[in-house]
Each structure stands twice: as structure tokens, then as C-alpha cells.
Amino acid sequence: MKTYLGELEELVLLTVAALGEEAYGVSIQQDLENRCNRSISIGALHSTITRLEEKGFLKSWLGGATAERGGRSKRFFEITQAGKKAVAEAKTVRDELWSLSKVKLSVR
Amino acid sequence: MKTQPPRLARKLFKWLAGPAFVDDLLGDMDEWFYKNLETHSPFRARVKYWKQVLSLLFSYAIRKRKRQAQLSPFSQRAFSFAIVKNYFIVASRSLNRHRYFTIVNAAGLAIGMSISLLVITMFAYVCTYDNFHVNKNRIFRVISSHEKGVQKYDMASAPIQLADKLKSNLPGIEQVTRITSNFRGEALINNSNVPVQGFYVDPEFLSIFSFELLEGNAATALQKPKSIILTQSSSKKLFGDEPAFGRIIEIVKKGNFEITGILKDPPRNTHFSFESLVSYSTLPVLQTGDVIQYENPFQYGLEFVYMLVRDKKQTGIIESYLSKLAEESGKISEAKINYTLQALTDINPGRDLSMLTGGLGAGWSYSVFIIFGIIALLILLPACFNYTNISIARALKRAKEIGLRKTMGGTRRQIFFQFIAETTVVTLISLTGALLVFFLIRKEFLSMIAFSETLDLSLTAITTGLFILFAIVTGFIAGFVPAVFFSGLNPVQALKNQSPAKAFSGMWLRKSLTVFQFILSFGFIVALIVFARQYRYSMNYDFGFRQENIFDVNLQGVDPDLFASEYSQFSFVHNISFSSDVLGLHSSFGGTWMQMEGTPDSLQVSEMFCDRQYIETLGLKFLAGSNFPDIPWNHEQSIIVNERFLELFGIPGPADAIGKVVRVDRQDLQITGVLKDFHYSSLRESIKSFAFRTNPSQYRHANLNVSFTDAYAGITQMEKLWKKMGNTTAFKGDFLNEEINMAYKSYTSLVKITGFLGFLAISISLLGMLGMVVYTSETRTKEVGIRKVMGASAAGIAYLLSKDYLKLMAWAFVIAIPLSVIIIDKLLSMTQYYSVTLTVWDILAGMVILVGLGVLTISTQTIKTANINPAETLRSE
DSSP: OOOOOOHHHHHHHHHHHHHGGGOBHHHHHHHHHHHHOOOOOHHHHHHHHHHHHHHTSEEEEEEEEOGGGTTOEEEEEEEOHHHHHHHHHHHHHHHHHHHHOSSOOOOO | OOOOOOHHHHHHHHHHHTTSOOHHHHHHHHHHHHHHHHHSOHHHHHHHHHHHHHHHHTSHHHHHHHHHHHHOTTOTTOOOHHHHHHHHHHHHHHHHHTHHHHHHHHHHHHHHHHHHHHHHHHHHHHTTTTTTOTTGGGEEEEEEEEEETTEEEEESOOOTHHHHHHHHHOTTEEEEEEEEEEEEEEEEETTEEEEEEEEEEOTHHHHHSOOOEEESOTTTTTTSTTEEEEEHHHHHHHHTTSOOTTOEEEETTTEEEEEEEEEOOOOSSSSOOOSEEEETTHHHHHSOOOOOOOSOGGGGTTEEEEEEESOGGGHHHHHHHHHHHHHHHHHHHTSEEEEEEEEGGGTSSBOOOBTSSTTSSOOOBHHHHHHHHHHHHHHHHHHHHHHHHHHHHTHHHHHHHHHHHHHTTOOHHHHHHHHHHHHHHHHHHHHHHHHHHHHHHHHHHHHHSTTGGGOOOOOOHHHHHHHHHHHHHHHHHHHHHHHHHHHTOOHHHHHTTOOOTTHHHHHHHHHHHHHHHHHHHHHHHHHHHHHHHHHHHHHTOOOSSOOTTEEEEEOTTOOHHHHHHHHTTSTTEEEEEEESSOTTTOSSOOEEEEEETTOOOEEEEEEEEBOHHHHHHTTOOEEEEOSSOSSOOSSOOEEEEEHHHHHHHTOOSHHHHTTOEEEETTEEEEEEEEEOOOOOSOTTSOOOOEEEEOOGGGOOEEEEEEOOSSHHHHHHHHHHHHHHTTOOSOOOEEEHHHHHHHHTHHHHHHHHHHHHHHHHHHHHHHHHHHHHHHHHHHHTHHHHHHHHHTTOOHHHHHHHHHHHHHHHHHHHHHHHHHHHHHHHHHHHHHHOSSOOOOOHHHHHHHHHHHHHHHHHHHHHHHHHHHTSOHHHHHHTO
């Protein structure tokens, strides 16, 4: 089954992968803002995450309690095998398109 | 102190998120908040927090989490079959453990529910009325209201003259039929008369309504004058199994009719009840003149206009046309007249209309069901109260169970539903008991109400479903208060065996419920006593005329002169007089409009036709003037009136009235006598203006002044003579006083109904009290033991245990006595103009009966408890 992967979804997946062990709500949002210049609302982020979980590209678990968050635990995310496949596929498509390009795409 | 995230935002978020897990999100938002605090002002940080909350609230993430939470097996809001099953298992265990209370509760509820079952079945059946017509949604009838002065009539009928105008002027009407419901005749079959009833209808009747014609052509059957369609059962009545179609039958005084069709018997659930349909074109042949009858609403009381419209949305046009017609006819009769449409499906159950049935058939207005519903509730609610009462009383025993459940994680909701389930199990058990009572009383109930032949109270799938639904709803009503009470218990207190915090308010509630039941029972007892007294009162009432030794024979069309000459041969007959009606029987007499010479208004007066002999035979007293002149009758010229008549027309004294001329039915009649008021109608009605007129053509009853030595032999002789005279009908005669007494039979059924309802109400309240007494006696056995050891007497202890209940009874009397005085007095004067009044003795008798029954119930338990050997109860300590 070929599942469509949205642009934001792809970004979130890649960010989760980049963050590794430290991927949770706040860090993902921060990373997206700093690295990709994408400032999105917390609602939009979690909706995207929920959809990714539904598609089986992400899995999550609850961490332990933390003092600075009023004792509330963090929910950590990790990219699944299917998730990896999906981003890899997206990358292949892009690479192929890059290599086929008749126009010089890299601008300096 | 450190700045906190906005509390309101957090609360709102948690509340709207409901059961969904949002801790991680809250944590994230907190983290953001503190981070923002480092770089921004606290205000900015708060605004950002609010923004985050709002963006999350409407996000897909929260919606998804909520949905998941609902499906989670660990959710409090999850509805699973297993937990419901568990509720019922626990409920049946607990009911089984307290078997005695279960039986008392179930018995009480069964009695309470039985009446409601009757009302439910009846209502459900009446709702199916006229559902079988294919065009039911497009059939309407014209209903009318007539207002003149203070008199206002809402009628189901309308003048038939409207039919032609509607049909010819409004294209939106597909078909119209006129119905005149007074076809009454006697068919002459093999030299005997068989009565036949029916309607005069237009041919369209058969195409508007879905009555199935078995033989004959629907299009032509009712075209020609003197055509008649018989129903299957009336054809069987007239001809047995012989084919009736196409035959000619002779109807006495109406001529020969051709049977042009045989109709399949109409189902019971229609508001038409007829044996035959006669072509409307017959009517002008029989009757001369077609007078426009707007003047008096009673004159079109038996006329109906039904129609089939093309589009039911276009009834507005018809209604506005009707109101135009109403205005026209209002001008003629100087009354406020109104014509409106009523949909076929709104007829039963429908609004209150006088002449609701108008000879058509059964009519059920909503008010009938409201009254039945109130009565059913009056019986049902006390039974529910009993349950509530007994359950709360046992709070102490069950508090531990609830405490433990709560400690183990039972939520308020779960305990609430556990109790509701328990009650529902009880009501479902009661339903079987209630059904038994329902089957027992069904027949009796039907015999007591009018139109019972049009009702079918058998169980159907729908009513069974309604019954179960009803049982569940009852369970909810009865179980609601205990469920709220128990689910709100504090587990710590409950486990520590402290009395529940709300026990005091529970006591208060329980007491008022008990008092309410006593009030109800007391009301029924007093009502029963008063109705019984009213019955005797009516039987012995002085009507103001002689009733004894008057034998009333229904002439059934026999010529009065012939009858007189034949029957005067008997030695026991002293004289014979004739009249159009029988005095003292009817609840309402036919009224006519009379006008006094010199006054502009016509006023309504009840009238009756009789000869001069009649007034003498009945011993009516003259205040002024004398009887009708003793000359052979050739035309009407005199009238005799009563005192109220003088009042109505403002004539100062009886003597002034003599010789005055009254204009009635286009004739001038001279008043020859004024009678002292007497009860011409039944005791239900007040005496109003009344007049005697003479006209032999109206005589329908012969009144024989008799003195029998052997009444049986005399009547047999009269019957023989009746046959010898060549009469084909059966002899119909009875003593006047017997006939009047028979008319008050309705009181026996009223006494029966009140008696039965009272019996139910009393048994319910006694059962409730029994449950309470059993409970208190059980819980106080140790106290009783100690008291006995300390020297208390058995009688003293019995008094101690019943004291509380006696107090409640006293309270009930304080409230019930004034209440019942007001209600019963009002009820009596409403239904009965001449009635007994409520006396101190009625009240006292009611009190004695209720206290007697109550004490009897209580003492079965208290005496037992008081006599237990204290050693047995104290040993176990």
C-alpha cells in the first residue's frame, strides 16, 4: 500500500529521526522552528503526529515523571520501520527527480 | 511565588478533554510556558499558553484521543455489555438475599403498574384508529363551532350544505362526501322487525375511505335513491347465510331498498360504526324540504362533511374559504360561527368536541387520557415511593457494601447504575405480576366504559414492547432517589459504620412519602363512602312527581289511540296517558328555541310532548292555571311551563304567565298552566326551563297507571296482547321507578371503580408500611431485648415500635381532611347537581377504617418482635 506522505509529515518524521532519543513534543516543535524555520502551533503539530501514528510511521511511549513539568511525563516518539521506509521512498523519488532535472537546480 | 500557567486555561482544557489522556500535552505546554517566561513577560507567556490551549482544543489530536478514551476498556465512560451483565448479576444476588423486601416491593409495584398497563394499551390502540385508510393523510373533515351569547358549542359536525359549495368552488378538493348518521330503521324480514342502523353517504364515501366492498360495484352502488350496502355481519343478522346481494328489503315506513353491495366488516379501530350505508340521494325522497340549518347547532349535530384533498399542504385555501362561508352563515343566525378542518388522523385521540361522536361511532378525546393517566399515576407513584422508602431505610445495612465498592475503585456512576439495574430487575419481575392483574381487570374495565366494543386490549408486539419500556422507566423513577443517595455515600464514613450523612434528610423524605400515601388512601376511602351514600340518596330522591305504579310501555310506532283502546280492557289498568319521553331519566332533554311575545330573543327551553292525562297521572302540581284543555286535539295551541321558565323570560309571578303567548316552531302557543319545578331530567342536571306541549304524532311512550295484584301475571298478559295486536317487535315495558333506579346504575360502577382503585391504593400503602415495620423491628431487636430485660412490658414495646407510624397517620389526617373535603365536594357538585354533602361522619368513618387497617398491619410485626425472648436476641453479643 502506497501511503501519501505530506510535506509537513515528512519534516516531522525526519525531525523525530534527527532528535533520536530526545524526540518529544517540545523538542520537535523547537527543532522545526530553528532548523526548518517552520513555526507551527502545538495543535497542528500534534494533529500531524496523531496522523503519523495512525499510519504506523511513528510510535510513542510515556517517559518518567519530570520535575520541571509539574511532575508530568513526556511522550517520546520514535520512527518505525514503516516510517523509515516512507521517508526513504520519498527521498528516492526526489533524488531521481533531481538527477533527471534538465535545468540546473542548485543555485549558489 | 513562581508564576504559574493560567489556571483557568488549564481547567478548561482538562474539562473539555474529558476522559482523554492529556498529561503529556499539559507537560509540554508547561515546559513552553516556563521557557517563554525566561524571554518574555509573564503576560506574553500567558497569552501564548492560552493560544496553545485553543489550538489544541480544536485539533484532530484531541478528538482522536477522546474517541480512543471512550473505547478503552479501562474508561469510566465505557459502556460494555459485560458491565451491564454484571450489574444484573449483582442486582439479582442482592435481591435474592433480601427476599422478603423484594417480594413486598415487587407486589406493591405490580399493583401500582397494573392500571398503567390498561391505560397504555388503551392509548396505543386508540392511536391506531383509522390508520388503515390508504388516503389517511389526505382525508379531512369540517368541524364547526357555534357561539351565541354565553353558549358555545364545539362540534365535530358541520352543515351538509357546505359540501356542495366546497366541491364546486375549490379545485384542490378531490372528493367530498356528506354523511348523515341517523339512518335508523327496522327491516321487515319473515314478518319480524330487525333494527338496522347506518349512515346516509354519498358514493364518494367508498373511494375516500378504504372500506372493502366484497360484492357490488363501488362506483355505482350508492348512486340511486333507496340503495343500501350492508356489512357482512348485518347481512348475516338479516338473512343468515343466504346471499343478500341484489335482494330488496322492506324498511318499515321507509319503503323498499335494494341491497347494492356487501361490505367487509370494518375493523374495530375506526371512528365510524355502522351496519349499513344508504345512498344519500335517498334522503330528499324521504324528507320534504331542505331547510338551511344554521340557526341551531343541534340541528346539524348528525351531519358531517368529509373530504379528500389533492395536496395536504393546500388546506390553507380550504380553511380560508370555510371561514368566508362561516361569516356568511354567522350573519344569518346572528351567532359567531366558525368552520375549520380536522385531519382524519387527529380525530382519535383528538380534541374535545361536543357531539364528538355525533352518532358516528367511538370518540376518544385527549382529556379522557389525561384523566386516566392521572389516575394511573396516582396508583403508580405511591408504589414507586414504597420502593424508594424501603431502599433508603435499609441504607445502613448496605452502606458497608457501597463503601467497599468505592474503596475498590467503584465510581459514583457505576454505583448509580448498579442501583438502577437492581430496581429495573424488580420492576421487570413486577411486570409479570402487573400483567396478571391486567388480565384479571381488563374485562371488568371494558364493561365500565363507553365504546368498549371498539377497543381491543389484547397484547400485541407493540404493547409488549411498550410494557417493557414502561417497566424500565418505572424502575428508573423508583430507583433514582436511592441510586443518587447510595452513590453519594462517603466511603470512609460508610466503612466506619457511621450513619450516612444524609440520613436525616432521608428520614424527612421518607416520612413525607408515607404521609402522601396515607393521604391518598384516606381520600379513596372517603370518596367511596360518599359515593355509596350518593347512590342511596339518588335512589330515594323525591323527583317531584309520582313514580310508583306507573308502567311505561315503549310504543315502538304503535298508534296511541289503538293502544289505548286495546289496553284499557285490563282491570288493573286505571288509565293510560301518552308522552314523548320518560321523566327523570335523560341526562339532557332536547331543547328548542322559544320566543316570548314582545321579547326579541329566542331562548333555549327543554320540552316534552304529552297529553292532559299524563300530567294528572304523574301528580305534577300546578301553581297557577290548569291542565291542557279537555278537547280533542286538532292542532297545537297550548303549552304548560315550569317555574324556571318564568324566571328565564322574566315573568314576575305564575299568575301573570297564564294566557301569554309563546312562539315556537313557527306556531303561537298559549300558556295554560304553570307547574311547580320538578326533576324532569336526571339529578345530574339542575332544573332548567321546561315546557310540556301536546302533539300525538310525537308520542312514543304509553304510561299506564296500574295496580297489580300479581305484577308478573299482569305483565305477561300485556305482552300477549302486544303480540295479538300483530306487533312484530318485542314488548318493551317497565315500571317507571325501576327505570329511574336503573339510570343510577352508573353509581354502582363509580362505586366499583373507586372501590377498586381505593383497594389498590390502600394495599400499596399498607405493603409499604409493612416493609418499613419489618425493617425497623429487625434493626431494633437488640434494643427491644435490652428494654425487656430492664422490665418493659410487651404492650409498651409494641406501642414504642408503632408510635412513629401512628404519628405519621396523624399528620396525614391533618393534611388529608381539608383536602378531601374540598376535592370531594367539588367533584360531587360537578358531576351531580343534586347531591349529598360531606359530613363529619364520613370523615370519621374514613379515619377509623384507615387507622384500623394500619394498626392491624403494624401489629403483625410489632407484637411478634415484642414477644421475642430477650435471651435469644442478646445472646449473640
